[in-house]
Amino acid sequence: MSSVYCALVHHPVVDRQGEEVTTSVTNLDVHDIARSARTYGLRGYFVVSPIEAQHPVVQRIVDHWCSGAGKHRFPERGEAIALVRLCSSIDHAIAEIEATEGKTPRLVVTSAKSGRNRISYAEEAERLRSESRPTLLLFGTGHGLADRVLQRADAFLEPIQGPTDFNHLSVRAAVAITLDRLFAVKSSANNPI
Numbered sequence: 001m002s003s004v005y006c007a008l009v010h011h012p013v014v015d016r017q018g019e020e021v022t023t024s025v026t027n028l029d030v031h032d033i034a035r036s037a038r039t040y041g042l043r044g045y046f047v048v049s050p051i052e053a054q055h056p057v058v059q060r061i062v063d064h065w066c067s068g069a070g071k072h073r074f075p076e077r078g079e080a081i082a083l084v085r086l087c088s089s090i091d092h093a094i095a096e097i098e099a100t101e102g103k104t105p106r107l108v109v110t111s112a113k114s115g116r117n118r119i120s121y122a123e124e125a126e127r128l129r130s131e132s133r134p135t136l137l138l139f140g141t142g143h144g145l146a147d148r149v150l151q152r153a154d155a156f157l158e159p160i161q162g163p164t165d166f167n168h169l170s171v172r173a174a175v176a177i178t179l180d181r182l183f184a185v186k187s188s189a190n191n192p193i
């Protein structure tokens, strides 16, 4: 089984016009994605931002829930937030995984857009079960991951699609759905007793 990590990338991502930009870190993304990561057994959640001035904001959230007042009131929240790793680039996240796991992670990217060479969730789930290398799942902010990130990927997951043509999931929802599709435990609710 692969050790799986996720990263929320604030740079390089693109804006509505397709220009490369850096987005701001948001409190909700730190919280909610950490909780999904903990629920589905990820080893770490990297918040990738080159803006050093934003790092103390994330660090304050981590400290509040992991060692501050929040730890005593909601210890389970601290357990999730403890997965958060702050770093300034995707390469730093890769280096941290290499240092921990002793192997370079596979990069798996996500996007709302369909296109060539996408792989299904079933294929990726199967791969994760047999893979000895760690895996880093990359999620974008803004209007998605920059092409130069997508081009580095070892695998590109197919987009999540509902039955409508509305294609504007929040990244928090996209992370939770992706993790559920990759790691969900089969329900026995409909099985005869």
Ligand SMILES: C[S@@+](CC[C@H](N)C(=O)[O-])C[C@H]1O[C@@H](n2cnc3c(N)ncnc32)[C@H](O)[C@@H]1O
Binding pocket: 110, 111, 112, 113, 138, 139, 140, 141, 142, 143, 144, 145, 158, 159, 160, 161, 167, 168, 169, 170, 171, 172, 174, 175
């Ligand atoms: C606000 S969305 C960006 C949407 C962008 N137009 C794109 O093509 O990815 C931010 C991130 O959420 C994830 N995401 C959003 N919708 C998704 C979908 N339908 N399928 C897979 N990932 C999605 C991707 O990681 C994406 O980079």
